[in-house]
Amino acid sequence: MDDYTWQKKLRERDRHSRRVFFAFLLVVTCVAGTLVWYFGVYRRTPEFALQQIQHAIEQRDAEMFRHYVNLDTLTSRAYDDLTVDLFAYDTTLTPKTKVMFEKFYVTIKPQLAGGTAETILHRIRDNRWTLPTGTDILQGRQLGIDYERFLERSQIRNTSLVKLGAVERNGHTATASADIVEDYTQTPYTLQLVMEQAEDGHWQVVYIQNYRDYLDTIAPLQNGDIATYIEATQPIVDEYNPQLKQLQKKFQRLVKTESGTMTELQRIAVADLLSEQVIPLLEERQEKLDAVDVPPGAQYLARQRQQSTETTVKAWEHFINGLQQNRPSEFDTAETLHKQELAIDLRVEDIIHHTAISKNIPNLP
Numbered sequence: 001m002d003d004y005t006w007q008k009k010l011r012e013r014d015r016h017s018r019r020v021f022f023a024f025l026l027v028v029t030c031v032a033g034t035l036v037w038y039f040g041v042y043r044r045t046p047e048f049a050l051q052q053i054q055h056a057i058e059q060r061d062a063e064m065f066r067h068y069v070n071l072d073t074l075t076s077r078a079y080d081d082l083t084v085d086l087f088a089y090d091t092t093l094t095p096k097t098k099v100m101f102e103k104f105y106v107t108i109k110p111q112l113a114g115g116t117a118e119t120i121l122h123r124i125r126d127n128r129w130t131l132p133t134g135t136d137i138l139q140g141r142q143l144g145i146d147y148e149r150f151l152e153r154s155q156i157r158n159t160s161l162v163k164l165g166a167v168e169r170n171g172h173t174a175t176a177s178a179d180i181v182e183d184y185t186q187t188p189y190t191l192q193l194v195m196e197q198a199e200d201g202h203w204q205v206v207y208i209q210n211y212r213d214y215l216d217t218i219a220p221l222q223n224g225d226i227a228t229y230i231e232a233t234q235p236i237v238d239e240y241n242p243q244l245k246q247l248q249k250k251f252q253r254l255v256k257t258e259s260g261t262m263t264e265l266q267r268i269a270v271a272d273l274l275s276e277q278v279i280p281l282l283e284e285r286q287e288k289l290d291a292v293d294v295p296p297g298a299q300y301l302a303r304q305r306q307q308s309t310e311t312t313v314k315a316w317e318h319f320i321n322g323l324q325q326n327r328p329s330e331f332d333t334a335e336t337l338h339k340q341e342l343a344i345d346l347r348v349e350d351i352i353h354h355t356a357i358s359k360n361i362p363n364l365p
Helices: 002-039 047-060 062-068 070-081 097-107 109-126 149-156 211-254 265-291 296-325 326-359
Strands: 157-172 173-182 187-197 201-210
Touching: 002 070, 002 265, 047 157, 047 173, 047 187, 047 201, 062 109, 062 201, 070 109, 070 149, 070 201, 070 211, 097 109, 149 326, 157 187, 187 211, 201 211, 211 265, 211 296, 211 326, 265 296, 296 326
Parallel strands: none
Antiparallel strands: 157 173, 173 187, 187 201
């Protein structure tokens, strides 16, 4: 190989090396720029926070969810929106009673708002809604309200996210749109999520700007469906409730004793009454209720009635076992189920009462 050809090859090899080096440098620069942008810029944007909220829900990461959602502020503001005019249209209450109830709801706000934040976190972790249990003050009506009904009125359990929309940023605050749908009535709606930047730079959803408007949109639709359902089922209620009342009186006569202990004949008579008349009548009534078409917004009420019947039947079955087997534990179980049934019945009555007074609400269809 002559000297010219050798020098030419060296120059070509040198040019190729420089091209490889510059290409490598470009890649490194792009990667470095991307990392700087991601860790220094994008992670400090509202869009990134929204992405992480979705990721937290999908991965059941409650801690991540809490990091990007200020649950304390969100549930506090939502509580105010939910309870602001809870008794405004109840004509059965005097002004003095309304003020008393309003003060009561202000008093219990920390427990309800905080408990709802925990309920949401449990939903994230377990991917299902659960109610407080054990010694939790929100269980049952320990706090003076039905927390199950409170959650239902919040619409939180029957609202599904469809997609997150555009974000409008204004300094250290931003507003993001969230397209949702109310599951019962399949009503679409767009919530406005207000976001703020924390001291460390990350963004959080702090409250829902138009949550009250959402409630005002959905509640009349549900109330209308519930009113229709109540009217459709009223003949069934009117037919069976008097019969059940008569059986209740008969039961009370049969269990009456002077010594506090039923005789064997009494036990047999009571067991026969329950198994041959009371339970069949309850199941017959429920079959007729189930045959009625349930409007979308009345699904919750219909389900509560089913649960009431199922719980009552179970309670009587355990009571019968206690009579026949002389087992105190069966009576204890029956008593526990009876208390649950009473709570459900009170809830049903509350829904029916609320629907009746909602006829005074101007925007009820």
